Amino acid sequence: MGRRAGGVAVVAVALAFLTAGCQYLFGFPPVAIPPPGDEFAMPSPLATFGSGQATIAIGKDAPIRLDKLAAPGTLYQPMGAEVNFRSTDGWYLKVSAPVTGVGSSPLFGSGGFLQLDRIVDGQHWTTADPSRCIVTVDQADAKGLRGHADCKGLRWSDALGNSFTSLQPTYIKGQDSFDAVITFEASSGSGQSG
Numbered sequence: 001m002g003r004r005a006g007g008v009a010v011v012a013v014a015l016a017f018l019t020a021g022c023q024y025l026f027g028f029p030p031v032a033i034p035p036p037g038d039e040f041a042m043p044s045p046l047a048t049f050g051s052g053q054a055t056i057a058i059g060k061d062a063p064i065r066l067d068k069l070a071a072p073g074t075l076y077q078p079m080g081a082e083v084n085f086r087s088t089d090g091w092y093l094k095v096s097a098p099v100t101g102v103g104s105s106p107l108f109g110s111g112g113f114l115q116l117d118r119i120v121d122g123q124h125w126t127t128a129d130p131s132r133c134i135v136t137v138d139q140a141d142a143k144g145l146r147g148h149a150d151c152k153g154l155r156w157s158d159a160l161g162n163s164f165t166s167l168q169p170t171y172i173k174g175q176d177s178f179d180a181v182i183t184f185e186a187s188s189g190s191g192q193s194g
Contacts, residue, residue, distance in 0.1 A: 049073035052186030054085040090119035126159040128169035
């Protein structure tokens with residue numbers, strides 16, 4: 001009986017911690033308590049990017065041109081910029097970058113991150129390892145986002161087949177690793193997205 005009561009107590013404490021947060025378990029408030037009614041308020045973006053383009057050069061092939069935004073990009077302080085470029089033939093590039101001119105961001109360090117995605121015969125392919133790209137952000141402010149990346153050893157993996165439990169990507173069979181040189185640029189205001 002004592003083991004069962006002890007097990008129930010451990011489960012109760014774990015549930016309290018997971019559902020209520022450590023402020024209830026340890027008796028101290030969270031770092032920032034939002035005012036009543038503002039729990040889910042989002043800050044206004046510093047900028048919205050309505051147009052842009054990117055290029056992806058792989059080997060000696062002609063560069064792939066992504067001349068539309070999938071949706072308007074945004075720039076938030078301190079979260080940085082996020083822009084999704086697309087082509088008409090299934091290529092996508094997601095760029096996340098820190099705001100320039102304010103020092104490094106705790107989310108990005110000094111550079112940014114990018115991810116390539118592709119729709120091939122109804123399959124969603126992605127490059128699962130952002131550490132393969134060295135991203136240089138020349139501009140990420142209210143006027144626009146501009147930069148480039150040098151990527152080495154990228155591999156396509158199945159975006160929907162990646163294992164979240166093992167954190168190992170499911171690589172696409174028959175697809176060799178590749179290097180890419182990427183440029184990106186987006187500007188604020190209205191433009192072509194969609």
